[in-house]
Amino acid sequence: MQHQPWPHVSRRALITGTLSALALTATGCTAKQPVGPSPTPSASPSATPPRVLRLASAADPLGFDPALVGDTDSFRITRQVYETLISIDTSTGGPVAGLAESWTESEDGLRYTFILREGVQFHDGEPLTAKAVVANFERWQKMNAEQRAGSVQGFDDVFHVSAKLPSLPSAKDIEADFDKSGNLTEAEKAKLQQRLDQLKSIEAAFKHNLFTGSGDKKSASYFESVKATGDREVTLTLRRRLPSLIEALTLPGMAIASPKALKGTGTKALSAVPVGTGPYRLSSFSEGVVSLELNKDYWNTARVGANPQHPERVEVVSIPSPHNRLNALLAEEVDGFDMVSVDVLRTLVRQAKVVVQRDPFSVLYLGMNHKHKWLGKPAFRHAIAHALNKGQLAEKLFISGTKQAHTILPPTLSIPDPDEVLGHDEAKAKELLSELKYDGEPIEFAYPLRVARTSLPLPERTFAYIAEDLAKVGIVIKPRPIAWSDDYLGTVRSEKFTGLHLLGFSGGYRSPDDFISSILAQKKYEFGYTSALLDAQILLARSLPQGEERTTAYQQIVNTLNQDLPLIPLVYPISALAFNPSVSYYPSSPVLNEVFVDTQVQVAAPSNG
Template sequence: MRHLVPSAAAVAFLIAGCGAGDAAGSSAQAGGTLTVAVTSDPQCLDPQQAGSSDAITVNRQFVDSLTDHDPDTGKLGGWLATSWEADPKATSFTFHLREGATFSDGTPVDAQAVKDNFDGLVKLGAKAVQAATYLSGYRESVVVDPRTVRVEFAKPNAQFLEATSTTSLGLVAKSSLAQPAADRCANGVVGSGPFLLEQYTRNQQVVQRRRDGYAWSPARITNRGAAYLDRLVFKIVPEANVRVGLLESGQADAVLGVGPQDTDRVKRAGLVISARPNPGLVYGINVNRSRPLVADGAVPRAIQRAVDRRQVVDTILSPDYHPATSVLSAPTLGYVDLGGKLSADPAAATEILTTAGWVPGADGMRVRNGQRLSLVVRYYTPDSGLAQSSLELIQQQLKKIGVDVVLKPTPVAQAIQTFKDGDYDLIWGNASAADPDILRNYFTVQGLNAVRLTAGPLQDALYAQAGEGDPARRAQQVALAQQLLLDDGWAIPVYEPTTVVGLSAKVRGVRFDAASRLQFIDVQRAGKGGK
């Protein structure tokens, strides 16, 4: 079974993003500690339950996956599995596991371990939100022999093979599977990765140490043995300017979440900026079509034409970011460039509203049947401030065509409940994933259903791609879904999410994976013994 391959532009993005921080040169040596300043506490040290970007980055270092998505080629390669077969209907997947891989407690990564993990993930249910979507329709895993396992689904699951490369389906030891879900979050898990959890102090730091004897990196990783570093220290530093200050002073070797306002500052200090667009849903506005003001699609279509994406990027962001050209970002499998539909045209937006019966009121805001066109937009905090700044600019753009926008910040902890309640006309956000099935997970009743999708061509396309084993036919359904999301006014994409990292010039070998998360097994620091 082949996979959808990114466009040439997407591959170019991927290649440009890999090998971050190679500036240290041949003077770099093994050993020492690398300090990484991250934006938020991971909250959960179980990769199967973790959800935030920082949590996934922290967890990735001590958990491995069955497969590896190569960001250079867009193809799957081996990791804990050396090869696999998938039936044409995408209901059965057989994995052949490598010899010698073990969890850090010494137990083998064998077929029974894979079965135990997938069975356990299903039992976790809503606690493993992302993994649950990847395992939709899961029936059972069959141990064929100690090195061969067959994973079976009751219905086609076209995105499962790609999902086996994610941290969410990373494998943990039986001893961790036996622990309560809350304990796994608080105390961490036993994985098979190149680092081990040494200490976790909530809201302060996570310390990991090298696992001696590790020898099964994916083929794209230069280092074929144990990590070069002795330790990784992830310091939780919510304030962007403080993170950059730590990098400038040498108290941190890498910082995540470098904001557009700080990129020039980092460069002026002689430090390195490395950026890569994230795959998945772009940042944008999604429309709750169950709400009366937007139900017929006219208002969303008008907003689509009124939003000036280039102005948002040029005003709020930096050259590391790009205006959205679809609901999916360019590095995502199955991405289609629909940028021609997303050029700003306020005159066209005005015409759409007028034709739909929305006329200017006394204050310039549009009115229809005595009802003012005022829309509630939800967005999540805390963040780098980009959401609020972007939405405030979009608020100004929409005011010019007579659409009033009320911004309502919402704590991240309330995100799931907000989706369930549907107390919004519009909602801002994005979701990272390399596979286009993220569209089904986000927009349909099988997932978050942010837009309150009902029966129709869009729902049909989203469900059809999820069960299509033929890559070419699946690509057609993914392309159709992207077109319908824009044309019918379900989604209003704005800009591509981008991971921007600041690095000391002494650091070499920081790698982006296909999901734009950082991997540190290749990292060395200049100078004898590191830091």
């Protein structure tokens, strides 16, 4: 499908629903049938119009089944339709009661008991019961490898059900990996000894039975079982302590769907017709436009009643270009838009628009595949790290307050930077390249097109800036632009691609493991990188409670990544939304838990014709 510019759309088109037809004209696609009741028109011109929130996003959602997707634009919609056992406190960001009104943890940390709310119904009328929750867990367990690969911030990311215990390397393996040249510097000898000491510590931990239950002794899955131990009581049993479990259950991929919708072809059906317990129902989805209607039977009447200005209808329209999103806002064709880029920020300020920033909780990185002839050389990767002026990148292309990154963990997680930070040093980069006798062979560099992510609002310009930095030290790149909708993510994570690539990650809950495990989930393919030692470090750190030991464990992981360098953390971006005065409050969230029922919108004065 050819990309075409978004047509000019009147505010009346957004209100009456004719925007869908305009979107279809632009894309040449066939409209999808509405999946719910169409909005009822006002009885007369003097009737009070519904409160409508018109929001522009950067891309279409990839689907409405939160267990099978991982993109921000899909989760933006599924968070309105579905809910999770544990919710997020909008003030503190901590876990609070969701569909489970309470929970208890056993003394050994291996068993959790959840008491479900009474009187909650799914959109199809099915009641929320313990059996309904178990049906969701059973469905997640049965997902195939392809489905698991498409899921981000869901069951596999929480319980690591596909993981196997790593086979630890021997001391000789580590020495051989370090001393490939046969001539280690004193600094390299110190790093080698640090690795050997870490190996001894891990070997001691691995002598114990790390996981209980399950007959598969090689499995590193944390999940043992889930049972309905009462009509409203669910008991979840683990194979190993997982201190971050309650926070992890807030992830959008852990949303609970109607058991009726899960039957038969439920996996496919939920992608088109989501059925949850949330405050909104999906009314329709045509190319570029998602329509949501308030769920009149929503169980949390206190939440709805506390905000008399909540939207009764929401229209989310896809407008890929940041300048087109700005123009739509200035023309009052939308009430607000996400993914504010630095190049439109000045106009927004001049026009007295409201800009709402999110606290930084994402990271942008440059991936480097170790299978490449040159990228496989540690000194070459170090040269790239020294070539990049991350401070200037943050200042030029990101919203003020964005900081350069030294690790993939945002500062709010309080994990110290690595012992040795590879800073901007063009002279050092050129020296390393000269020693390697780099011959100027072009290196493929992939970057996404026609998209804006929380971690990457201006992908084309970010690529150009980094390419310029690399050119200054003599590294030649071969640009490979790939439309996000043409499976950019799948391309850079395939065995066929072995160059450089831009990617980022936005955290779903406040845990270092969320970032580390998610970013490195497919490291063998995305970075051409494997490390049994790192896998073991991550596994052991995951089960440690908050405290000094846990902080030290994650600092060691950060050091390992900094030494092996499969990726270069670039910046911790600040993302933002912009609004017209018709929106007086928007519940911005660093983990993107933004439920529209908490938004406050003004009602336009009724027209007299």
